[in-house]
Amino acid sequence: MVGKVTVAPGIFLWREKFSLLQQKDLLAEVMQKLDEAPLYRPVMPGTGKPFSVEESNFGALGWVSDKSGYRYQPTHPVTATPWPAIPQALLDLWEEINGTPPPQCCLINHYRGAAKMGPHQDRDENDTSAAVIGVSLGDEAMFRIGGKFVDGTWARGGKTLGVRLASGDVIAFGGVARLAFHGIDRIWPGSSRLVPGGGRLSLTLRRVTR
């Protein structure tokens, strides 16, 4: 275990921030909460093309995508019930990194096989003062972040940075990097045995409102 590593301005990495035992405990809690708020497959706004990942959320506000657009909402789009609470270990992690106020959303992404996530910005939040924090569980993945930072804003293109994330790793992007483009190029199926049935779960914590 090593401490905080600065990979670029505003982008920080903690390798194996969660020990194997902590990963197992966290995963058990996540799986239990996913029984309440099952993973489902969102579709792209407009086109209705299905995501290659499955998603769910914990917290007061969940991020969803459907034909009408991207938004935050307090209930699961399939079950129509409120999202389960964010696990305490993740609230503690947030407090350690970002302090208060606490996160309102924990987005869960489940990657299997060829699933990936195209480059995008997290910009559906009214409050972008806190860093976005991502926890990886299961298979390794290539996280790509960057783009062009010109005149104080991020655009597509430019130099990107690939960070290979393993189970238990934590990445945070805030400050000048809060609105940087980022995505997941690929995962390495079978590189971890943590997640039952295989794959990678990412847990992304965000503050949404001011």
Ligand code: SIN
């Ligand atoms: C995301 O940007 O929504 C997810 C990134 C990840 O899976 O690590």
Ligand code: FE2
């Ligand atoms: Fe994102």
